[in-house]
Amino acid sequence: MFREWKEKEYIPPKQMLKLFIRGGFALSKVLLKNLGSLKEVRKEKVGYKPPERMYELPEYRPGMKFVKSDEKYLRPTLHCNPYSKEVIALANHLGAFEKEPYEYAKDAFEFTKRKIILQIVPLDSVEATLRRGYGTCLHKISLFIALCRVAGIKARYKLYALTMIQQWFDTFMADPLMQEWYDAMGYFMLHGEGEAYIDGKWIVADVGPTPERQAAAGIPITKFGEDSIGIWFQAIPGSIMRTESLPLGLTIASKLLMKKISPGSVAKMNNNVLKMYEKGRKILQEMGEEEYDKKARKGYKMPEIELEQKSIIFE
Amino acid sequence: MIKFEDYIKNLNKKLHKYIPNPMTPAEEALYKPLDLFNVPKKEAEEYKFRAIKYAFKHHYENNSFYKKFCKENSVTPDDIKSIDDFSKIPLIPDKFYKNYPSGKEFAMWLATVYTGELPNIVVKKNDSHDEIINKFNDAGLVISYSSGTSGIHTFIPRDQRTFNSAEYGIAKSLITMLYPFWEPDINGYLFMPNPFKTNVFAGKVCSVYFDVIKDVQVALDRELTADLIQAAMQNNLKGRIIRYAMQRENKKMINRIINWIRKNYKEGNKVGMVGAPFILYFVMEELERNGESFDFGERGAVGTGGGWKIYEDKRLPVKEFREKVEKLLGIPPENCLDLYGMVEGNGWMVHCPEGHYLHVPTTYYHAMVLDENGEQVSYGEKGRFAFLDGLATSYPSFIISGDEVRMLEHCPACERETPVLEPEVKRAKGDEMRGCAEEMRRVLSMDLGR
Numbered sequence: 044m045f046r047e048w049k050e051k052e053y054i055p056p057k058q059m060l061k062l063f064i065r066g067g068f069a070l071s072k073v074l075l076k077n078l079g080s081l082k083e084v085r086k087e088k089v090g091y092k093p094p095e096r097m098y099e100l101p102e103y104r105p106g107m108k109f110v111k112s113d114e115k116y117l118r119p120t121l122h123c124n125p126y127s128k129e130v131i132a133l134a135n136h137l138g139a140f141e142k143e144p145y146e147y148a149k150d151a152f153e154f155t156k157r158k159i160i161l162q163i164v165p166l167d168s169v170e171a172t173l174r175r176g177y178g179t180c181l182h183k184i185s186l187f188i189a190l191c192r193v194a195g196i197k198a199r200y201k202l203y204a205l206t207m208i209q210q211w212f213d214t215f216m217a218d219p220l221m222q223e224w225y226d227a228m229g230y231f232m233l234h235g236e237g238e239a240y241i242d243g244k245w246i247v248a249d250v251g252p253t254p255e256r257q258a259a260a261g262i263p264i265t266k267f268g269e270d271s272i273g274i275w276f277q278a279i280p281g282s283i284m285r286t287e288s289l290p291l292g293l294t295i296a297s298k299l300l301m302k303k304i305s306p307g308s309v310a311k312m313n314n315n316v317l318k319m320y321e322k323g324r325k326i327l328q329e330m331g332e333e334e335y336d337k338k339a340r341k342g343y344k345m346p347e348i349e350l351e352q353k354s355i356i357f358e
Numbered sequence: 359m360i361k362f363e364d365y366i367k368n369l370n371k372k373l374h375k376y377i378p379n380p381m382t383p384a385e386e387a388l389y390k391p392l393d394l395f396n397v398p399k400k401e402a403e404e405y406k407f408r409a410i411k412y413a414f415k416h417h418y419e420n421n422s423f424y425k426k427f428c429k430e431n432s433v434t435p436d437d438i439k440s441i442d443d444f445s446k447i448p449l450i451p452d453k454f455y456k457n458y459p460s461g462k463e464f465a466m467w468l469a470t471v472y473t474g475e476l477p478n479i480v481v482k483k484n485d486s487h488d489e490i491i492n493k494f495n496d497a498g499l500v501i502s503y504s505s506g507t508s509g510i511h512t513f514i515p516r517d518q519r520t521f522n523s524a525e526y527g528i529a530k531s532l533i534t535m536l537y538p539f540w541e542p543d544i545n546g547y548l549f550m551p552n553p554f555k556t557n558v559f560a561g562k563v564c565s566v567y568f569d570v571i572k573d574v575q576v577a578l579d580r581e582l583t584a585d586l587i588q589a590a591m592q593n594n595l596k597g598r599i600i601r602y603a604m605q606r607e608n609k610k611m612i613n614r615i616i617n618w619i620r621k622n623y624k625e626g627n628k629v630g631m632v633g634a635p636f637i638l639y640f641v642m643e644e645l646e647r648n649g650e651s652f653d654f655g656e657r658g659a660v661g662t663g664g665g666w667k668i669y670e671d672k673r674l675p676v677k678e679f680r681e682k683v684e685k686l687l688g689i690p691p692e693n694c695l696d697l698y699g700m701v702e703g704n705g706w707m708v709h710c711p712e713g714h715y716l717h718v719p720t721t722y723y724h725a726m727v728l729d730e731n732g733e734q735v736s737y738g739e740k741g742r743f744a745f746l747d748g749l750a751t752s753y754p755s756f757i758i759s760g761d762e763v764r765m766l767e768h769c770p771a772c773e774r775e776t777p778v779l780e781p782e783v784k785r786a787k788g789d790e791m792r793g794c795a796e797e798m799r800r801v802l803s804m805d806l807g808r
Contacts, residue, residue, distance in 0.1 A: 272457060283459065283460075338731065341730075341731035341732045341733070344430075344431075344448075344451075345450075345451055345453070345454055345457075346423055346424065346426070346427035346448075346450055346454060347423070347426070347427075348423045348467070348470055348471070349422075349423070349470070350459075350463060350466040350467060350469075350470050351422065351466060351469055351470045352466055352469065353466075353469040353470075353472075353475065353476045354469075354475065354476050354477065354478045354479065355465050355466065355469055355476070355478075355479050355480075355481055356478060356479065356480045356481070357462055357465075357480075357481055357482075357483065358480055358481070358482045358483070
């Protein structure tokens with residue numbers, strides 16, 4: 044079993060492990076230092092109503108096509124089961140096996156980005172995400188990856204630690220405890236994107252933020268193949284990891300943090316995200332998405348770079 | 359009093375090794391004018407057009423990522439027919455140079471960003487950022503980086519020629535504005551990391567200081583690497599040990615500087631203090647605590663630059679800073695000038711002594727102020743500072759910065775020809791320091807601020 048875990052990259056890579064240890068250490072220190080405030084925060088009753096699902100789940104019918112493979116980047120991994128009925132039904136509904144791989148992956152990207160609302164909840168399966176209609180960026184990436192894998196398109200995670208723009212910082216730093224944790228770490232612990240392998244190239248998919256949240260932050264709406272790093276996020280150098288699976292341990296850690304340690308802080312964050320979503324929805328309604336995006340992109344364009352070796356010799 | 363022409367000729371004699379032969383149009387625009395801030399508009403524009411057009415064509419033809427970027431923006435060098443067309447030149451957000459991978463891909467990133475061919479450089483798989491930089495620098499390049507107070511360093515690959523221009527430019531700009539103060543026989547203190555022991559640009563570019571005056575002392579004489587800065591920012595045992603060592607060293611540094619001031623005052627020497635304003639601020643705080651002051655008068659000058667970094671909370675408005683310098687060191691405000699520049703560029707904006715407005719060089723450097731849509735705003739309106747720098751031959755230095763400025767067509771206080779920025783420059787909204795800045799504050803502040 045250990046061998047399988049290792050092969051599927053359930054065991055976190057060294058960089059990720061370092062990130063978790065540092066994050067855990069920083070959080071423990073913040074909590075120990077602020078036991079009094081923690082008690083207050085935990086006592087605090089925060090009203091929170093989860094958002095409603097924005098779509099109907101397509102019906103699963105036996106005999107629907109799907110690709111079953113044990114190949115790396117195609118097989119099921121932690122919380123990412125491409126063979127679940129919900130995923131197969133949605134993939135067929137989105138046109139898997141009918142459209143060109145790029146077109147299908149793009150539609151899977153658009154669905155995941157637009158229809159799944161960002162809310163902070165403990166990590167769980169892609170089918171649970173689909174049934175619920177919301178989840179963290181990691182839930183959304185897993186869903187995108189599952190939708191690709193079920194259609195025979197290899198897909199993987201691109202995870203990193205980041206510093207973020209002020210508007211998003213304001214949303215997530217819901218109370219002084221969160222702020223102190225962030226300050227102690229110096230960056231937000233883990234964020235990511237999906238990557239799909241099409242025509243010999245890994246294509247990035249920034250499914251995390253909905254267009255509404257991006258509009259509320261005044262930033263462009265990310266398209267399929269467009270990386271958010273360097274425009275509105277800065278990845279901490281050296282923290283970018285590309286893996287087949289989410290790592291083990293993250294589920295327990297997320298449950299502990301969100302359910303036990305400070306559920307009030309999480310509820311506040313989720314409320315902030317929903318407020319931001321509503322604000323963005325109004326902006327897009329008033330301006331139109333195309334016009335908004337055109338305006339947001341003025342003055343923000345970042346050159347794309349394809350690495351060259353030139354005369355560097357690697358030993 | 360020495361004639362200005364002779365003053366600059368003397369400077370050029372001291373800096374002859376920096377002056378290339380033959381020169382590119384941008385180099386001509388830096389080295390040939392006597393007073394960079396007082397070239398008649400028509401002449402300055404002729405210099406500038408040739409300098410920027412040359413640089414744009416050079417990067418378009420020799421830098422694949424920038425050429426692709428230009429193609430996406432449908433611009434070629436043939437489209438640049440006059441200064442009015444400069445607005446067509448695609449600008450690179452400064453964040454671009456903060457967005458680099460690690461390990462061997464970092465070496466490839468430097469190579470890709472670099473314009474033109476590189477010498478052979480051998481890199482090991484597990485080399486750190488500093489090891490890779492040192493290998494590039496051993497091969498004749500001058501890779502330097504920002505102080506990293508935003509949490510991420512900006513890395514810029516200069517070739518020796520571009521770096522020489524940056525050094526000559528900073529010296530000429532400051533010395534011009536301090537006319538007639540400068541002469542080689544001055545004792546100097548550099549409030550920066552030792553230029554020969556760091557790749558931090560703000561420190562490294564000051565190596566020219568050693569060539570313009572006879573004796574220079576350095577405030578931060580330890581080796582300062584990117585890895586050390588990052589390690590010091592960590593909230594772990596290693597970070598704490600580094601911070602503790604720095605804290606002890608910083609106390610000694612302040613005492614060394616004060617002893618140097620005392621000695622030079624007693625001996626009647628002429629002194630020039632150059633570097634980060636917060637170091638001089640802490641020196642002055644200590645003097646104030648000791649009830650000690652000096653009266654250097656015209657025998658002293660102060661040139662500050664690099665901003666307040668992690669000491670943003672201690673930032674004094676430039677006027678108050680000058681008043682403090684006058685009160686405690688007796689150096690008149692006309693001899694206390696601030697300078698604005700950045701690691702991504704080679705242009706230096708310097709206060710004029712008359713009104714302390716930041717004068718923009720106009721022969722090799724095209725400054726712009728942009729609104730949130732990337733459109734140029736009129737003189738007098740606030741916006742984001744952007745520039746086209748003709749001097750950078752090794753990387754495209756056509757940059758939108760994260761700084762908010764207001765540019766005026768004419769200086770309200772003096773007759774110099776160049777436009778000016780208002781005396782204080784701040785970070786634009788959304789570009790404020792975040793994250794590691796708070797940690798860095800803890801790294802170096804400690805007892806200095808108490």
